[in-house]
Every structure is written in structure tokens, then in C-alpha cells.
Amino acid sequence: MAYTLNVNGASHSVEVDEATPLLWVLRDILDLKGAKYGCGAGLCGACTVHIDGAAVRSCVTPVSGVGTRAVTTIEGISDNPLGKKLQDAWLEIDVAQCGYCQPGQIMSATALLSKTPKPTDADIDAQMSGNICRCATYNRIRTAIKLAAGDAAKKEG
Amino acid sequence: MGFQNSKHGATRSTVTRRSFLKVSAATGGGLMLSFNLAPLAKALANIPGESAIGAFIRIGMDGIVTIAAKNPEIGQGIKTSLPMIIAEELDVDWKDVRVETAPMDAEKFGLQSAGGSTSIPRNWDNMRRVGAAGRQMLVTAAAKTWRVPESELTTASGVVMHAASNRALKYGELATKAALLPAPDLKTVTLKDPKTFKVVGKPTKDVDGPAMVHGKPLYGIDVSVPGMLYATYEKCPVFGGTVARANLDEVKAMPGVRHAFVVPGTIKPGEVGLNAGLSGGVAIVADTWWQANVARRKLRVEWNEGPMAAQSSKGFAARAAELAKQKPEMSVRSDGDVDAALKGAVKVLEASYSYPFLAHATMEPQNCTAHFSNGKMEIWVPTQNGANGRGMIARTMGIPEKDITVHMTRAGGGFGRRGSPDPMIEAAWISKEAGAPVKLVWTREDDMRHDCYRPGGYHNFKAGIDGSGKLVALTDHFVSFGSDGKFAGSANMGGNIFPAEFVPNLSFGASLMPLGTPTGPLRAPGSNGLAFVFQSFLDEIAHAAGRDPLEFHLDLLSEKRVAAPAASTSGGPQAPAFNPARMRTTLALVAEKAGWGKRTVPKGTGLGLAYYYSHQGYVAHVAEVTTTSSGQMKVNKIWVAADVGGQIVNPSGAENQVQGAVLDGLGQILGQEITIARGGTVEGNFDTFPLLRMHQAPPVEVHFQLSESSPTGLGEPALPPTLPAIANAYFAATGQRLRDVPFNKPRDRDVRV
Numbered sequence: 032m033a034y035t036l037n038v039n040g041a042s043h044s045v046e047v048d049e050a051t052p053l054l055w056v057l058r059d060i061l062d063l064k065g066a067k068y069g070c071g072a073g074l075c076g077a078c079t080v081h082i083d084g085a086a087v088r089s090c091v092t093p094v095s096g097v098g099t100r101a102v103t104t105i106e107g108i109s110d111n112p113l114g115k116k117l118q119d120a121w122l123e124i125d126v127a128q129c130g131y132c133q134p135g136q137i138m139s140a141t142a143l144l145s146k147t148p149k150p151t152d153a154d155i156d157a158q159m160s161g162n163i164c165r166c167a168t169y170n171r172i173r174t175a176i177k178l179a180a181g182d183a184a185k186k187e188g
Numbered sequence: 189m190g191f192q193n194s195k196h197g198a199t200r201s202t203v204t205r206r207s208f209l210k211v212s213a214a215t216g217g218g219l220m221l222s223f224n225l226a227p228l229a230k231a232l233a234n235i236p237g238e239s240a241i242g243a244f245i246r247i248g249m250d251g252i253v254t255i256a257a258k259n260p261e262i263g264q265g266i267k268t269s270l271p272m273i274i275a276e277e278l279d280v281d282w283k284d285v286r287v288e289t290a291p292m293d294a295e296k297f298g299l300q301s302a303g304g305s306t307s308i309p310r311n312w313d314n315m316r317r318v319g320a321a322g323r324q325m326l327v328t329a330a331a332k333t334w335r336v337p338e339s340e341l342t343t344a345s346g347v348v349m350h351a352a353s354n355r356a357l358k359y360g361e362l363a364t365k366a367a368l369l370p371a372p373d374l375k376t377v378t379l380k381d382p383k384t385f386k387v388v389g390k391p392t393k394d395v396d397g398p399a400m401v402h403g404k405p406l407y408g409i410d411v412s413v414p415g416m417l418y419a420t421y422e423k424c425p426v427f428g429g430t431v432a433r434a435n436l437d438e439v440k441a442m443p444g445v446r447h448a449f450v451v452p453g454t455i456k457p458g459e460v461g462l463n464a465g466l467s468g469g470v471a472i473v474a475d476t477w478w479q480a481n482v483a484r485r486k487l488r489v490e491w492n493e494g495p496m497a498a499q500s501s502k503g504f505a506a507r508a509a510e511l512a513k514q515k516p517e518m519s520v521r522s523d524g525d526v527d528a529a530l531k532g533a534v535k536v537l538e539a540s541y542s543y544p545f546l547a548h549a550t551m552e553p554q555n556c557t558a559h560f561s562n563g564k565m566e567i568w569v570p571t572q573n574g575a576n577g578r579g580m581i582a583r584t585m586g587i588p589e590k591d592i593t594v595h596m597t598r599a600g601g602g603f604g605r606r607g608s609p610d611p612m613i614e615a616a617w618i619s620k621e622a623g624a625p626v627k628l629v630w631t632r633e634d635d636m637r638h639d640c641y642r643p644g645g646y647h648n649f650k651a652g653i654d655g656s657g658k659l660v661a662l663t664d665h666f667v668s669f670g671s672d673g674k675f676a677g678s679a680n681m682g683g684n685i686f687p688a689e690f691v692p693n694l695s696f697g698a699s700l701m702p703l704g705t706p707t708g709p710l711r712a713p714g715s716n717g718l719a720f721v722f723q724s725f726l727d728e729i730a731h732a733a734g735r736d737p738l739e740f741h742l743d744l745l746s747e748k749r750v751a752a753p754a755a756s757t758s759g760g761p762q763a764p765a766f767n768p769a770r771m772r773t774t775l776a777l778v779a780e781k782a783g784w785g786k787r788t789v790p791k792g793t794g795l796g797l798a799y800y801y802s803h804q805g806y807v808a809h810v811a812e813v814t815t816t817s818s819g820q821m822k823v824n825k826i827w828v829a830a831d832v833g834g835q836i837v838n839p840s841g842a843e844n845q846v847q848g849a850v851l852d853g854l855g856q857i858l859g860q861e862i863t864i865a866r867g868g869t870v871e872g873n874f875d876t877f878p879l880l881r882m883h884q885a886p887p888v889e890v891h892f893q894l895s896e897s898s899p900t901g902l903g904e905p906a907l908p909p910t911l912p913a914i915a916n917a918y919f920a921a922t923g924q925r926l927r928d929v930p931f932n933k934p935r936d937r938d939v940r941v
Binding site (some may be wrong): 050161170172173 | 262263264265391393394396397398400401402403404405406407409410412418443476477478479482549550551552553598599600601602603629631632840841844845847848850851852854855873874875879880881882883885887888
């Protein structure tokens with residue numbers, strides 16, 4: 032089947048089976064390697080991307096369900112001011128160890144701050160518990176989200 | 189994070205052998221330093237197999253310094269920390285440094301592996317000398333340019349200066365000239381006074397950070413090669429099993445499938461372990477990985493499972509209980525007269541402990557890209573030990589090692605898993621048969637069901653306490669895995685496991701059960717299970733003796749009661765002897781930071797402590813644990829003190845490693861268990877093998893105790909004390925002992941897919 036996808040603001044035509052998960056279209060057809068394969072079952076969050084601003088697990092999202100909605104991946108998240116702030120905060124806090132899960136973490140965190148600009152610890156727990164970090168950099172992920180949120184709040188105020 | 193100074197156990201390697209260094213002009217100008225430090229490396233590292241190091245430094249005329257990172261990066265931060273050491277002695281600003289992963293080339297770089305927390309202790313002195321040699325050559329080039337004595341020259345921030353004449357030259361301006369000079373003797377190069385360090389010891393961000401947060405391709409799974417096909421590979425659920433028949437024609441008819449074929453495998457019956465050979469299975473090669481896996485759903489294989497298919501976790505537990513009632517099959521250590529001491533004891537304690545099999549579950553599943561062409565093999569792989577995989581490809585496929593090129597990518601976690609060669613040999617074989625470059629990516633289920641697991645273990649203890657509350661006798665009957673008196677991989681126990689040498693009457697014995705499942709090193713191998721059982725049982729002893737655990741342990745650590753045996757096997761053959769003074773200081777520090785004995789906690793909340801010496805590191809924890817209304821264990825906070833020598837190379841990376849290791853341990857104790865049924869692994873994904881998640885992760889407060897020892901590694905030693913500290917805190921909170929982990933044990937999970 033032919034699909035036209037809107038990814039990071041650009042239009043892409045792909046010819047794939049309708050059940051193909053968005054993750055594998057992004058990675059192996061469009062050569063966007065930022066979203067990662069971790070579990071293939073929506074359990075780990077490494078594949079997280081945004082569809083119309085909402086965080087989704089691209090490994091269990093069939094390409095046929097995407098339609099014309101805007102797909103944003105880690106490669107395009109710098110265009111979102113919150114995404115950029117989070118990327119900067121991730122670097123400032125030196126969050127990563129192996130780093131494999133971190134694109135998914137940043138995508139989930141961007142969705143969190145979009146809805147909840149000043150998240151509490153409970154908000155962070157609720158939104159971020161779908162993203163596994165096997166290196167367990169959770170202390171620093173929390174700190175980085177708070178850093179980005181503080182900055183975001185200042186700019187708005 | 190904080191630092192404390194102390195004076196314990198300083199040891200230094202001395203250099204006695206000759207060494208030399210070669211210099212060549214880099215293409216496009218600039219300085220490239222090539223070293224052959226074979227004799228030096230041997231003398232310094234004191235570890236067999238360390239044979240050479242190579243081309244480390246390139247200085248461009250623009251002053252940008254490119255430093256090669258010799259060892260694989262698996263999340264332990266070594267790609268940042270080893271180049272920091274070179275940059276320090278080269279005397280350049282870190283902002284001017286770029287880091288490249290070194291090619292895999294033992295002639296130039298020596299041992300290029302990640303494992304055993306050895307990269308820092310093996311390379312600390314080598315990397316300093318490499319940097320200092322580079323600095324020396326730039327100073328010599330400046331001295332010749334200005335016709336002044338070298339002794340009048342100083343360096344700073346990539347500049348050579350002559351104060352007397354107020355002249356300065358940047359390294360970039362000197363690089364071409366320096367490249368033509370003879371090399372200094374590495375053993376006599378001048379090293380900096382550590383007090384003047386500007387790079388080492390400063391929190392430094394991961395060099396791949398910017399690429400990571402923008403989703404740039406960094407990992408093995410991100411590799412693209414022109415004309416590449418994608419492979420999935422189905423192996424027998426029982427290790428060593430082979431294909432009897434498979435419906436290949438049906439699979440080949442699926443969309444996108446280019447090849448589907450049986451790989452016979454090379455593992456001989458009865459051999460166990462991922463180094464035993466190529467596992468047989470069915471390879472499906474397609475235009476996309478997804479197509480390969482859709483086709484795989486149609487695959488029906490009849491396996492020759494072999495005799496190991498009779499094994500199960502339930503069977504192991506039942507057999508371990510039987511063996512526990514008998515005398516150990518073999519003695520591991522025996523001191524004094526345990527029977528007499530137990531008879532004379534005022535109090536005798538008995539307890540049995542167990543820990544489960546564990547998977548590594550790296551976030552990036554095992555994968556490898558291979559391209560066989562014209563008799564040569566090219567490999568791209570996230571690995572901890574590329575040489576191991578290359579050796580297996582050479583042996584299995586008859587390709588000379590010199591014709592196998594290995595590119596090490598950044599790895600999405602390692603934890604010991606990627607020292608095994610299986611993804612490399614599988615991809616290599618499939619590429620050759622498919623006649624194309626092939627990227628093999630394991631599914632999560634492949635990864636979890638075809639691991640080299642941390643072996644489970646069963647410990648059966650007895651202890652005797654005298655009238656003064658001292659531990660006077662200890663026995664452990666360890667029921668483990670192996671055969672013919674030989675422990676399975678990472679299933680062993682050495683004779684010097686603490687508190688051996690600190691208890692006058694002590695015996696360790698072991699009995700072995702045959703095992704068909706591969707086992708191998710998982711972060712802090714051996715120690716990760718042994719610390720849990722020994723530090724938990726010691727806590728039981730302290731409580732039974734009516735003593736505060738901290739006071740009990742500081743007292744226990746104060747006096748060696750028995751000399752070390754000549755042939756102890758734990759901790760690595762070259763590991764320095766356990767220094768109880770360093771352990772005591774570290775334990776006292778963490779107790780102080782956690783407010784041990786100084787503050788009251790609410791009812792239902794408890795503090796527990798534990799400590800362990802592993803991988804040359806001394807680490808102590810205090811955990812604060814409470815329970816939720818639903819009976820779940822909740823860890824509020826963990827304090828850690830670690831002594832890994834006198835110099836923390838990168839405090840940011842170091843703190844991250846400690847926090848990660850501790851939370852890794854928390855994940856293990858909460859709910860991780862691999863179940864064997866019909867010879868295969870039941871769990872396949874993160875629903876049944878739960879990794880720690882954000883809402884379960886408490887703050888981890890880290891303190892470094894600085895001693896006079898040379899720096900040692902930090903990937904592993906902070907994990908072992910975690911489980912017992914939490915279990916002991918859980919006891920303090922609830923009065924319940926956790927003797928069988930995990931806390932949330934899988935029930936009735938005995939059906940293999």
C-alpha cells in the first residue's frame with residue numbers, strides 16, 4: 032500500500048504493508064534512526080514519537096492509522112521550543128549512560144511539559160513510567176525535566 | 189555528591205621494561221602519534237593479554253585535537269573518560285578535543301574490551317603516558333624552533349610558552365614539526381602532579397550527548413550499508429537444539445523475503461555456553477526487517493531439542509532442596525573447627541537463601557551487520573569484546589582473522605551480555621549464505637530467551653555466636669550449577685568471599701546441578717548474588733547477637749582472624765587483597781551520611797546497610813525502605829559511599845554509574861526472575877521481566893571516599909550491596925526477612941512458548 036506521511040514537517044511517500052508499524056517505516060524506509068526498537072510491544076517507550084503532539088509508541092502504531100496527521104520524531108523535536116529546552120537540559124544534566132532510550136524519554140517529556148508545564152514528581156512518575164531506562168538514569172531524567180520546566184515557566188511568566 | 193580523603197592502601201605499578209613510540213606525519217598535515225607500548229602495557233597493566241596500544245592523538249593545524257577512544261562504549265562512559273586522561277597530560281583544553289572510537293586493532297590499541305570494570309585500572313597510567321609523550325614532542329618542537337632549552341618551556345591549554353622571551357606557539361602550529369621528531373621514552377615522560385589536573389576530576393559531559401539527544405545514528409542497530417538486507421533468526425528454545433525440518437517454502441513465499449534457510453549450527457552435543465559455537469536455526473532474510481518478521485510468523489520448525497529439554501526452574505529448586513540436606517560435594521574453603529565451634533556457640537542460626545536466573549535485557553537488542561564479499565568479512569557491531577566474535581567467525585567459517593574487519597559501534601547497554609560472540613557469528617554466517625550485506629536484529633523475545641543468564645543459586649547457612657556476641661563459626665553449603673566439579677559460567681564461589689578470613693571457624697562447600705542453559709557474566713558477576721546472601725545473613729547474625737548492624741560490622745572488619753588461602757579464586761586472579769580498613773572507612777562514611785543511629789524513622793520504615801568489595805572497589809550502602817498499603821516494598825532513598833581510589837576521572841559519569849548500578853539492583857530485587865521450563869526461557873519481554881521504572885526509582889545519594897590507591901573501575905562495584913541493603917532495611921521495617929528474591933516472584937510461570 033502507498034502512504035503519504037507527514038514527518039517532521041516534510042511529506043514522504045512510502046510503499047509498505049498496512050500493518051507495518053510506524054517505527055519500522057521511520058527507521059528502515061525513511062532512514063530516521065532516532066526512534067529506537069526496544070520491545071515491539073509498547074512496553075518500553077524507546078520508540079516514542081509524537082502524532083499531532085501526543086506521545087505514541089511507534090512500534091505498535093500501524094502505518095495505516097497515521098493518516099495525514101503530523102508525525103514528529105526526535106530528529107524534529109528541536110523545532111518545538113519545549114523539545115529544544117529538554118534536549119538542552121538533557122545535555123546540561125549529562126543524563127545519558129548508554130543513551131539508547133533517551134530519544135524516547137525526551138519525546139515523552141516533551142509531551143508531558145506540553146500539557147503540564149510545571150510537573151510535580153507525581154506528574155513525572157505518571158507520564159515517564161512508560162519509558163524504561165535500563166541504565167536507570169531516572170534521577171537525572173527527573174532533574175532534567177525540572178530544569179527544562181523551570182526555564183519554560185520563566186519564559187512564559 | 190561529595191568527596192572525602194583518607195589514607196589507605198596505596199599501590200603503584202612501576203615501569204621496568206623498555207618501550208618505544210613511533211611518529212608519523214598525519215595526512216593533511218598535523219601530528220599523529222602512533223605508539224607501540226607492548227612491553228610498557230604489560231608492565232603497567234599486570235594483566236595477561238594486554239599487548240599494545242596504538243595511534244591515539246591527532247592535532248590539526250587549527251588546534252583541534254582528535255583523541256581515539258580505545259575501548260567499547262556501552263554506557264559506562266569510557267569513550268569520554270579515557271580521552272580525558274590523554275587530554276589532561278597532553279595539556280589541552282577539553283573544549284578543543286574531539287573523540288573518535290578507535291578501530292579494532294590489537295596491534296595498535298591492545299585489549300579493546302569492556303568488562304570487569306577494568307578499563308580505568310588497566311589504562312589509567314597508559315593513557316597518562318600517551319598524553320605526556322605527545323606534550324613532550326610538542327615542547328621539543330618548540331625548543332628547536334626557538335633554539336632554547338626545553339627546560340625553559342611550559343605548556344597550558346594547547347600552547348607552548350617561553351616566558352623568558354615572552355613567546356608562545358600553539359600546538360596546531362607545532363604539530364607538523366613535532367611529527368618529524370623522534371619519540372620520547374614513554375617510561376620516563378614527565379607526568380603532571382595530580383594537584384594541577386584541569387580535565388581529569390572535572391565533571392565532563394558524555395562526548396556523544398549531542399548526537400544522542402538529536403537521534404543521530406550511533407548504535408549497531410542504526411547501521412546502514414548500501415545494498416543491505418535484513419535478517420531475523422529463529423533458534424531452538426533449548427540451547428544447542430537443531431532444526432529437524434522447517435516449512436521454508438511457505439516462508440519464502442512471503443512478501444519481501446529473499447532467502448530463508450536452515451543454519452545447521454556447530455555446537456557439539458553436551459556443550460553449553462555462547463562461546464561453544466554457532467547455534468542452529470532458521471534465518472529469514474528480507475528487504476525490510478519487518479517483512480522478515482512477518483514471514484517468521486509463518487515459520488514452523490520441528491526441533492531436535494536434545495536432553496536438556498527436561499530441565500526446569502521447578503526441578504532445580506526441588507533438587508537444590510535435596511542437595512541441601514546432604515554434605516557438599518566439594519569443599520571450597522575450610523578454616524578452624526566449625527563443628528566444635530557450633531557446639532560451643534551460645535546461639536546457632538540457620539537460614540537458606542536463593543536468587544534467580546537473570547537476563548541482561550540491554551535496551552538495544554543484540555544485533556550485528558555483516559558483509560561477506562570476496563573472501564573478506566566486514567562487521568559492524570555493538571560489542572564488549574569484538575575480538576571474541578572475530579575469533580569465532582574465523583574458527584567457524586575458516587576466514588583468517590586478518591580478513592575480518594570489526595567496527596565497534598556505541599552499544600545500547602552491555603552489562604556483560606555483549607562479550608559473547610553469538611550475534612556476530614550469526615550475522616556473518618547469514619551474510620555469506622545470502623550473498624549480501626545483512627543486518628541481523630534480534631527481537632526482544634530472541635534477546636531474552638537466548639541470553640547467557642546470571643545463574644541462580646541456593647545458599648544454606650549456619651552460624652555460631654559466642655557469649656560476647658561475636659561470630660565464631662560460619663558454614664555455607666552453596667548449591668549451584670555445573671558438572672564434574674566445574675562450576676557453570678559465573679556460577680562459582682571463591683574461597684575468599686567475605687567474611688572468610690574474618691571468622692575463625694568457617695567452611696564453604698558446594699554441590700552442583702547440571703545445566704543446559706548458557707550462563708555468563710552479568711554486572712558484578714558472582715558478587716551480585718553472593719553479596720545478597722552473605723550481607724543479608726550477616727545482618728541476621730548481628731540482630732541475633734543483639735547488636736547494632738553498623739557496630740557489628742565495624743567490629744567484624746577490624747580484625748583478620750585467618751590468613752588468606754594461597755589459591756583463592758574470587759575477584760579475579762590479579763585483584764589486590766581485600767583491605768578491611770578501606771571498607772570500614774567507606775561504611776562509616778555512608779552511615780554518617782544516612783544518619784545511621786542519629787535519626788528516628790516512622791513505624792513501618794526501616795534502614796538497612798550492606799557493603800561489598802568487588803572489582804577492586806569498596807562500596808557501602810544504606811537503604812531506607814517502607815511498605816505501601818498494598819504490601820509492596822517501597823524504597824525511599826539509598827545512600828552510597830564508594831572508594832575506587834584517589835582520583836575520580838569524571839565525577840559526572842562516576843555518579844551516574846553508581847546511581848545506575850544501585851537502581852539496577854533495585855530492579856532486580858523487586859521483580860526480576862528468568863524461569864526455565866522444558867529447557868527454555870519462559871519470559872520474553874518487559875511485561876514478565878520487569879525493569880525498574882521511573883515511579884519506582886528513589887533518589888540515590890553518592891559520596892566518594894578518596895583513598896591513595898590508583899583509580900579503579902565503577903561500572904560494577906556499586907551494584908552488589910544494593911540487594912542486601914534493601915533486604916536488610918525491609919527487615920528493619922517489617923520484621924520479615926527476604927531470603928528468596930525477587931520480592932515479587934513470578935507464580936506458576938512454568939509454560940514455555
